[in-house]
Amino acid sequence: MNFDIAADRRNTNSIKWNKEAIENISANPVAEPFWVADMDFYPEMHIQEAGKSLAGQGIYGYPSFPKDTAAVSAWLRTKHGWILPKEKIVFAQGLLHALSLSINIFSEKGARILSLSPMYRPFREIPARNERELIEHDLGYEDGSFYLDRDRFASDMEKADILIFCSPQNPSGIVFTEEELAFVLETARKNHVLVISDEIHSDLAHPGAKHIPMGLANERVGADCITLFAPSKTFNIAGEHCAFAVFSDSEMEEKFRKAESALWLDEPGISAGELAYAAYTKGSEYNKALCRYLGETADAMRKYLETNCPGLRLVNGQASFVTFIDCSGYYQKIEAEVIGHPERYKGGNGGGILSRFFGVAAGVAMNDGTWFGSSWYNFVRFNYGTSRDRVMKALERMVRAVKAL
Numbered sequence: 001m002n003f004d005i006a007a008d009r010r011n012t013n014s015i016k017w018n019k020e021a022i023e024n025i026s027a028n029p030v031a032e033p034f035w036v037a038d039m040d041f042y043p044e045m046h047i048q049e050a051g052k053s054l055a056g057q058g059i060y061g062y063p064s065f066p067k068d069t070a071a072v073s074a075w076l077r078t079k080h081g082w083i084l085p086k087e088k089i090v091f092a093q094g095l096l097h098a099l100s101l102s103i104n105i106f107s108e109k110g111a112r113i114l115s116l117s118p119m120y121r122p123f124r125e126i127p128a129r130n131e132r133e134l135i136e137h138d139l140g141y142e143d144g145s146f147y148l149d150r151d152r153f154a155s156d157m158e159k160a161d162i163l164i165f166c167s168p169q170n171p172s173g174i175v176f177t178e179e180e181l182a183f184v185l186e187t188a189r190k191n192h193v194l195v196i197s198d199e200i201h202s203d204l205a206h207p208g209a210k211h212i213p214m215g216l217a218n219e220r221v222g223a224d225c226i227t228l229f230a231p232s233k234t235f236n237i238a239g240e241h242c243a244f245a246v247f248s249d250s251e252m253e254e255k256f257r258k259a260e261s262a263l264w265l266d267e268p269g270i271s272a273g274e275l276a277y278a279a280y281t282k283g284s285e286y287n288k289a290l291c292r293y294l295g296e297t298a299d300a301m302r303k304y305l306e307t308n309c310p311g312l313r314l315v316n317g318q319a320s321f322v323t324f325i326d327c328s329g330y331y332q333k334i335e336a337e338v339i340g341h342p343e344r345y346k347g348g349n350g351g352g353i354l355s356r357f358f359g360v361a362a363g364v365a366m367n368d369g370t371w372f373g374s375s376w377y378n379f380v381r382f383n384y385g386t387s388r389d390r391v392m393k394a395l396e397r398m399v400r401a402v403k404a405l
């Protein structure tokens with residue numbers, strides 16, 4: 001559990017560390033990656049052992065997992081205080097699969113899907129690929145903090161059939177309070193909107209912040225609600241494609257199970273079952289230490305930028321390992337630099353002005369804010385799920401790059 005040691009992930013078939021993919025967003029194939037949302041930490045020891053033991057068998061035939069979600073139920077109870085019988089927890093082949101399938105089952109083509117922006121890109125793509133209409137709702141932003149603007153939100157919810165909610169929110173890092181969740185759920189109930197809450201980052205609230213599962217908050221409200229979560233971000237095992245769903249009523253749950261089974265998608269592959277089980281049964285101490293480490297890294301980043309470069313500002317998130325950095329203090333200069341020197345910043349067509357600038361001038365590859373919606377061109381998303389040393393060195397290079405303009 002020494003998070004100061006980051007894994008060397010070059011040559012591990014990781015998309016985050018893939019040079020072509022890095023060049024596509026940053027115009028520099030050798031920029032250091034701080035983008036795709038997985039971490040450079042080794043998973044907890046028992047998870048690694050489960051993986052090694054599986055690999056050591058040298059044979060990978062059909063597994064015989066008992067379809068038992070007791071470990072998941074125990075995790076929800078101890079980590080989040082959500083007491084739920086194991087029978088209520090439904091396996092899914094990854095969170096986005098569960099989200100997309102839910103949208104297919106519980107809405108018709110043309111349905112209106114509201115999602116909060118800055119928005120994790122698949123929340124835009126899922127409605128588009130499934131011929132639904134997206135209603136993009138910009139979060140409020142003031143003084144380094146994103147927030148839910150209740151009046152605007154309530155008014156947009158009147159036009160929606162489904163709300164894709166993300167809690168904690170990627171990339172702003174908002175951890176919603178119980179009162180905010182109740183407001184969201186009550187607004188949904190009033191407008192007959194189905195709430196689908198993506199809680200893939202829920203186990204990574206920093207010390208001082210408390211995540212409340214939407215399904216738990218909904219026990220007092222009774223809206224139509226699907227809560228989705230996964231061990232993938234929590235334990236850095238996202239390649240396994242394993243997630244879980246909890247439904248606010250048994251009719252919805254039955255429909256989902258039936259659709260999954262009709263598609264033959266209701267059983268985990270061999271590694272997902274092994275890794276998720278090891279994670280949920282043995283990962284508690286690792287998780288506590290990781291939340292502390294991430295919170296401390298975010299504090300160190302904030303302090304460093306405040307002291308050395310207030311024109312770059314870490315937004316006030318409270319969870320996970322991805323954050324927006326507000327670059328509005330330098331945007332105009334950066335834009336003039338990139339547009340004025342097309343040769344220097346050529347390539348990087350999958351990125352934007354800021355991601356190309358920092359890719360080339362600082363050797364730091366990040367997602368451009370526009371990946372999360374056109375309003376957010378002033379921001380980059382930085383993934384600090386790696387050793388603090390690497391993070392701070394990357395920030396130093398970013399600061400040097402903007403000061404040299």
Ligand SMILES: Cc1ncc(COP(=O)(O)O)c(C=O)c1O
Pocket residue numbers: 037093094095096097120166170198200201230232238241242243
């Ligand atoms: C908010 C959010 N949802 C879903 C995913 C992806 O989930 P999965 O790989 O289980 O489909 C990510 C990955 O970055 C994410 O940040």
